[in-house]
Amino acid sequence: xxxxxxxxxGAGISAESGLGTxxxxxxxxxxxxxxxxxxxxxxxxxxxxxxxxxFYDLRRRNLRDAKPNxxxxxxxxxxxxxxxxxxxxxxxxxxxDDLHERTGSASVIHMHGELLKARCExxxxxxxxLDDLTISDVCPDCGRAGTMRPHVVWFGEMxxxxxxxxxxxREADLFVAIGASGAVYPAAGFVAExxxxxxxTCEINLEAADNADLFDEQRLGSASGTVPAxxxxxxxx
Ligand code: APR
Numbered sequence: 315x316x317x318x319x320x321x322x323x324g325a326g327i328s329a330e331s332g333l334g335t336x337x338x339x340x341x342x343x344x345x346x347x348x349x350x351x352x353x354x355x356x357x358x359x360x361x362x363x364x365x366x367x368x369f370y371d372l373r374r375r376n377l378r379d380a381k382p383n384x385x386x387x388x389x390x391x392x393x394x395x396x397x398x399x400x401x402x403x404x405x406x407x408x409x410x411d412d413l414h415e416r417t418g419s420a421s422v423i424h425m426h427g428e429l430l431k432a433r434c435e436x437x438x439x440x441x442x443x444l445d446d447l448t449i450s451d452v453c454p455d456c457g458r459a460g461t462m463r464p465h466v467v468w469f470g471e472m473x474x475x476x477x478x479x480x481x482x483x484r485e486a487d488l489f490v491a492i493g494a495s496g497a498v499y500p501a502a503g504f505v506a507e508x509x510x511x512x513x514x515t516c517e518i519n520l521e522a523a524d525n526a527d528l529f530d531e532q533r534l535g536s537a538s539g540t541v542p543a544x545x546x547x548x549x550x551x
Contacts, residue, residue: 317548319396320486320513321389322504323407323414326493326520330383330538333376333411337495339521354468363449370464371446373410374429378444382413385492385541390418395549404482406475408494408501410466423482425473425501431465434458440465473500484511490544492518493537496525505529518544 325335337343352358353369393403405422407414410429414422432443432451439455443462452459467473483489489508496502505528508515517529518540526532533540 317396317399317488318402318404318486319392319488319490320404320483320504320508321406322489322491322494322501323389323405323409324492324494324501325409326495327385327407327537327541328380328383328409328411328413329493329520330385330536331380331411331413333373333380333409333413335493335495337497350469354466355470356468357470359463359468367447367449367464370429370466374444374446377411377429380411380413382417383538385537386413386417386419388542388545389414389492392545392549393419393421395545402485404479404486406479406482406501406504408498423475423478425467425475425479427464427466427474429464429466432462433465434461435463436461476500479504480507483507483513486511486513488516489513490516490518491523491529492541493520494523496523516544 329335334344336345348369353366359366389405396403405414405419406425407422408426410427412430430442430444431440432447433440434453434456436458437453437456439453441454447462449460451462453461489505491505502525505515505525515529516531517523517526518533520536533544
């Protein structure tokens with residue numbers, strides 16, 4: 315029976331790559347140090363664009379120094395092994411880093427956007443953006459200055475790819491959430507949708523997520539150990 319797997323990843327899969335998580339029990343998460351309402355909403359960008367851009371510049375520089383970990387490599391291996399068997403992996407991430415792509419994951423759906431891209435608010439052009447982004451930067455497509463913003467979904471904005479995500483969820487047999495706290499919707503609601511569609515569900519996490527009771531199976535531990543072990547069980551060494 316072909317196995318189509320739907321995986322949702324959260325900040326926990328990139329934690330061991332040195333990129334922070336947003337909420338953790340020790341109160342050291344990104345949102346414990348930075349106020350999301352001042353740095354991750356359209357209103358904040360309109361009110362103080364330089365503060366918002368500086369926040370994403372800092373995270374873009376951190377990402378340049380980060381390296382994928384064994385969990386990212388394992389998911390890329392899983393995708394290619396399933397494809398060889400005529401099965402599919404749909405990889406949806408809440409993360410805005412490019413660590414999945416750097417290990418060869420081919421079709422990543424970034425539902426919260428991508429830190430290494432910028433978008434023109436005037437002509438909607440989307441461009442790779444690896445350096446700092448300033449309010450005086452000019453849109454490479456329409457030539458207007460001051461219209462470029464990070465291609466990141468802010469609080470109050472609609473996540474990306476939701477139709478594609480719903481279609482993939484309906485066609486899958488197994489839903490796995492990796493390093494996701496279950497704190498933010500709509501991603502936190504995917505497990506309930508998966509159950510309604512008859513999928514088996516599995517949580518791989520360091521600590522139980524807020525929606526942990528909705529999962530059939532739970533594997534606790536650091537992603538760099540738990541994810542490669544899980545992939546090896548599925549597709550061998
Ligand atoms: N291995 C596996 N899981 C880990 C690890 C690790 N080494 N370290 C932390 N985790 C888990 C935590 O147990 C937690 O469940 O990662 C999760 C981190 O939770 P959050 O910081 O809330 O991250 P996430 O679930 O991705 O947040 C969702 O909230 O603010 C928005 O846009 C932001 O995409 C983000 C969304």
